[in-house]
Amino acid sequence: MLKNEAITNYLSVKLELWETYHNHKEIMANAGFLVQLSLFGSVITETLWPPHWVIKIISIPEFVTFLVYFILWFLIHFYTRWQLINKRIGALYYTGYENAFRYFILHELAAEDLKECKDTTHNTSKIKDFFSKIVYLPSGYTKMDASPKNLPEFIAREIKDQFKKGSGAETLEIIVTYTSILLMILVGIKIFMS
Secondary structure, eight states: OHHHHHHEEEEEEEEHHHHHOOOOOOOHOOOOOOHHHHHHHHHHHHHOOOOOHHHHHHOOOOHHHHHHHHHHHHHHHHHHHHHHHHHHHHHHHHHHHHHHHHHHHHOOGGGGSBBBOOSSSSOOOHHHOOOOOOOOTTTTOOOOOOOOOSSSSSHHHHHHHHHHHHHHHHHHHHHHHHHHHHHHHHHHHHHHHH
């Protein structure tokens, strides 16, 4: 009975942790995207750069203006993508732990369910993981600090299964990522066409 109570407490704590992590990543991704939306939205709707007083002092080529905005965009975009990928990872782990909790409640744990898991969820592809930091790739991730390795098999199984199924967190990730890219394209058009 003591073992069941320990498992229940562990799963409860982990569910709370992953829910908090997921929510934090969503807030941080939204903050990054709002900064980007404010900055680049003002460029698209107004003539923000270069300011009128700069033109009187020095003439800045369009390419340099674009380059400054592109660097700013890339930094914010990369930050936002990082947060969104980690939000997706948080959602996958949360659902995996939730499913493991459900399994624990509904089934009697067998000896193989309590064995230590020896593998991980993500076989890294450096190229895919790199490009996922710029565009959405379904199985592209950042370097993960969490792993089902060394967890009881019934928990690890649910987490790995969730990584195969995916998450509803992908929808926001897709929308924000491609809106961000569209914003940069519009800024480029504004800079070079005006």
